[in-house]
Amino acid sequence: MRKFEDSIPLQLLKAREATMSFFRPILQEISLTEQQWRVIQALNEYTELESKQLAERCCILSPSLTGIINRLEQQGLIQRRKSPDDQRRVLLSLTDEAKQMFEDVSPRLDARYKAMAEQISEEKLELLNELLGELCKLKP
Template sequence: MPRKIVYRNLPLLLLKARESFLSHFRPILAHYGVTEQQWRVMRALSEQEELEPWQICETCQILSPSLAGVLSRMEDVGLVERRRVPEDQRRVLVRLTAHSQTMVEELAPLIEAQYHHLEAAVGEDMLNQLYAMLDRVLQYESRPVEHVALPVTALSAGAQKGTGRKRAGAVRDDQE
């Protein structure tokens, strides 16, 4: 019989909670033809006015390769515009267009209303506790957490070969 892991699957629980909460907002976004990633970018830009792509990645938790495609599609449909920084042509700033600013102004009250419905369903105290707990968890990000030592076994070596990933300093068979 396989060994059972004592701890509950926290990443999976967080993912399920995220999906549960998002399911209440998806109909609003779908009505406006906006994806979740696009909305995260729009909301961040509505709060900060202009951001560099790396700042959008950090704020919206979107990986850089994905963000490049998201921004291109948003630019194609007139949701964002990009401009080079005059003092440093290597840098790019992203901002909302007038069209997407209007869209945010229409969406914001609907999003707020949905938060009120959510608060009524789960309770203001529970929602505030959830916010507080998540804020505390995110503070731990800056604290070092020790990682377990990973054993070198036939299984781990096979997994490395099977995924195409290489361990740091690993030597390929044809290099020996």
């Protein structure tokens, strides 16, 4: 039997840690957590999203997202408004300040991503992407 340290779930965890180490220093400089940055990225791409959609895209459960949004709103990075069509829904978007911050920081993170991609080669990264996609389709 495979040693537990080589089990796929743990390997995935380690690999994630390894890749995140490329970006963590930059995020620390601007005092944003990994999750907060994911939220900002998503809102930068989609302009305005409902809380539920945002949670799904960022892979963050809604109870966590509630707190994250609260903190980002308090920092003046996110705006929330109720949907006029459906009072249950909350619509979220970036403030101008956040958009500016994204433009400033994004290139540096992209550069780190490239550095990482080049270290393992684009082919392997593509292959990895493929395999991870398949893992996500598995049904228990």
